[in-house]
Every structure is written in C-alpha cells, then in structure tokens.
Amino acid sequence: MPVTINVESVHELRRLDLIAxxxxxxxxxxxxxxxxxxxxxxxxxxxGTPTPFGIDESQLSQAIALTTQSPGVRLTGLHLHSVSNNLDAAAHVAFVADSLAYAALIADEHRLTFDTVNVGGGIGVDPTGAAAFDLDEFSRLLPEADMSGPRVVYELGRYLTAEIGWYAAEVIDIKHTHDRTFAVLRGGTHHFRLPAAWGYSHPATVIEREDWPYPWPRPELVNATVDVTGELCTPRDVLARGLHVDRLRIGDILVFDRCGAYGWTISHHDFLNHPHPTFIVL
Ligand SMILES: Cc1ncc(COP(=O)(O)O)c(C=O)c1O
Structure with missing residues (x-):
C-alpha cells in the first residue's frame, strides 16, 4: 500500500521537503x-469557509509551483476532506464527483497526473438515532469507478467507529432543584464530552441493579423526565436533558450507545482528576 503524506500548508511543504x-x-x-x-x-x-485547514484555493498554483522546485517531495494528488457529520447521501455523492472533476481540472491545468484523490471522511452518524446516512443510496448513486483514473481514498472516522462504543455510568444521586430533576452520574463530560460539545441530548438506556447497601429507602423516579449530569463542578457537565425514564434509581446504570467516535478522545479526562473509566474491549 503506497503511503501519501497530506500536506496542509506551504510551510509544511517546505519542512517535509527539507526532512525528506x-x-x-x-x-x-x-x-x-x-x-x-x-x-x-x-x-x-x-x-469552503475560513478555517486553519488546508491551503486556500487561491494559493494552490503557488503551492504546486513550489512542489516542482522541491526534490524531496513528489505531488501525487489532492486531499479534499471538507466536512464532518454529513447525513445526506446524495450530497456526498455529488461532493465525491465534484472532487474528482476538480482534481482532473487541476491536473490538466498544471500538466500533472494524479494517482490519488482523497475525499476525506465526513459520513455522519446522528447520535440521537433520529436520522441516518443512507449507505445503500450512496453506493447506488455513486458513479462507476474509472479504473484508469486516480485512486479515490476515503478516510472515514465517525461512520466506522461511532456504533462500536458504549459508555456506562452509575447513577450516584437523584435530586430536584428549581423544578427540574437531575440524575448525577459517577462520570460525565470528562469521559464523554460529545453531547456537551455539540449541544444535544444523548439517548441512554437504564440497566437496573438490585444492589442497595444503605439502611434508608432507595430514591427512585417513576415515569419521569430527568436531566442527566456528570459529577464535575460545572453546570455544563450535562449528557442529556429531558430524558424519559420508566424507572430510575440511585445505583442503576445508564448506558449511552454510539459513543465510539469523538467520545473519550475529545474529552477533558483529567479535569478534577476523577478516575478514568474502565475500558472493556470485546
Ligand atoms: C483530515 C481528516 N480526515 C478525516 C477525518 C474523519 O472525519 P469523520 O469522522 O467525519 O469521518 C477528519 C476528522 O476531523 C479529518 O480531519
């Protein structure tokens, strides 16, 4: 498998040339x-918007010219990763087709032959489960591969991994303040920051546990709506708002599915120095 290094800027290009x-x-x-x-x-x-990613299209000719004067690098293609979490299959097909046409145009203009067009990742997963990327539609609409053209590289992240991670945390308290009900978890956004970062409520399932080691009645909610928070000292430590539960007791476990992408890895693990979760790989 050939290795291609994706270069994000003219400075990176110069550094890579020097190192090579x-x-x-x-x-x-x-x-x-x-x-x-x-x-x-x-x-x-x-x-398609101001970001620190990639080389601005207006500077592309200059960057290509620099590659021709840089004996440590060989320009083999373009990298066009553009978006994260797109759920529209037809739009993704149009993006791939447009990326290939664009790469062909650039190759033509600069008398180059590209052997790679990297269209990046970006196929989305709705963590709430309300919508889904239609992979069948994507493969049906995708034009037949041109075997004489460049290799099309996808670098999917979320779509490959979101569904293969779960986060489970124990309910350590149930409280009512200012007319809202809270379930506090032994855990929180330091383990799973995605819902707080994206501002949505992550669905959760209750796993009942019968253990109750205390000599007072076990607090419980029945047919209730609850906000699920972590144990950090910030009101932003929220994983779900308005979650309906048939029954939830202190000591039960809440399980969040679709946590395999941008869950643990985007979280501030050591905020307040709480223990990291146990990882179980099945
Ligand atoms: C350059 C690049 N490629 C691929 C990905 C993966 O994206 P996704 O998880 O949306 O598929 C990312 C994510 O930020 C990225 O920056």
Missing amino acids: RRHHRVAPIALRINRATGTLTGSHRMT
Whole structure:
C-alpha cells in the first residue's frame, strides 16, 4: 500500500521537503485544499469557509509551483476532506464527483497526473438515532469507478467507529432543584464530552441493579423526565436533558450507545482528576 503524506500548508511543504532531502528520500504528497466552493454541508465544515485547514484555493498554483522546485517531495494528488457529520447521501455523492472533476481540472491545468484523490471522511452518524446516512443510496448513486483514473481514498472516522462504543455510568444521586430533576452520574463530560460539545441530548438506556447497601429507602423516579449530569463542578457537565425514564434509581446504570467516535478522545479526562473509566474491549 503506497503511503501519501497530506500536506496542509506551504510551510509544511517546505519542512517535509527539507526532512525528506536530509534522509535522501522523496515523499509522495497530496496537497490539502480549502476550496472556495464544491464542499458539503454538515455540522462541522472545514473547507469552503475560513478555517486553519488546508491551503486556500487561491494559493494552490503557488503551492504546486513550489512542489516542482522541491526534490524531496513528489505531488501525487489532492486531499479534499471538507466536512464532518454529513447525513445526506446524495450530497456526498455529488461532493465525491465534484472532487474528482476538480482534481482532473487541476491536473490538466498544471500538466500533472494524479494517482490519488482523497475525499476525506465526513459520513455522519446522528447520535440521537433520529436520522441516518443512507449507505445503500450512496453506493447506488455513486458513479462507476474509472479504473484508469486516480485512486479515490476515503478516510472515514465517525461512520466506522461511532456504533462500536458504549459508555456506562452509575447513577450516584437523584435530586430536584428549581423544578427540574437531575440524575448525577459517577462520570460525565470528562469521559464523554460529545453531547456537551455539540449541544444535544444523548439517548441512554437504564440497566437496573438490585444492589442497595444503605439502611434508608432507595430514591427512585417513576415515569419521569430527568436531566442527566456528570459529577464535575460545572453546570455544563450535562449528557442529556429531558430524558424519559420508566424507572430510575440511585445505583442503576445508564448506558449511552454510539459513543465510539469523538467520545473519550475529545474529552477533558483529567479535569478534577476523577478516575478514568474502565475500558472493556470485546
Ligand atoms: C483530515 C481528516 N480526515 C478525516 C477525518 C474523519 O472525519 P469523520 O469522522 O467525519 O469521518 C477528519 C476528522 O476531523 C479529518 O480531519
């Protein structure tokens, strides 16, 4: 499998050239472009808008010219990752087609042959389960591969991993303040920050546990609506608001599914130095 290094800026290009030459190597590279247009909508846009990602399209010719004067690199393609969490399959097909047409145009204009067009990731997963990316529609609409053209590289993150992670945390308290009901978890956004970062309520399932070691009645909610918070000293430590529970008791476990992407890895693990969760790999 050939390795391609994606280059995000002219400075990165110069550094890579220098490093490669020092090691008497030639690095195959793809230039990551922040295109003016031809990008996708989705919750996190990275191109087609001002961001620190990629080389602005207006500077592409200059960057390509620099590759021709840089013996440590060989330009093999473009990298066009543009968005995260797109749920529209038809739009994703249009994006891939447009990316290939754009790469062909650039190759033509600069008399290059590209062997790679990286269309990035960005296929989405709705953590609430209300919507889903239609993979069948995506594969049905995708034009037949042109075997004589460049290799199309996808680098999916969320779509591959979101569904393979669960987060489970014990309810350590149930409280009522200012007319709202809270379930406090042994855990929180230091383990699973995605709902707080994105401002949505992550669904959860109650796993009942019968253990109750205390000599007073076990607090419980029946047919109730509850806000699920963590144990941190911030009101932003919220995983779900308005979660309906048939029954929830202190000592029960709440299980959050679809936590395999941008869950633990985007969380501030050591805020307040609470223990990290146990990881169980099945
Ligand atoms: C360059 C690049 N490629 C791929 C991905 C994966 O994106 P996603 O998880 O949306 O598929 C990311 C995520 O930020 C990225 O920055």
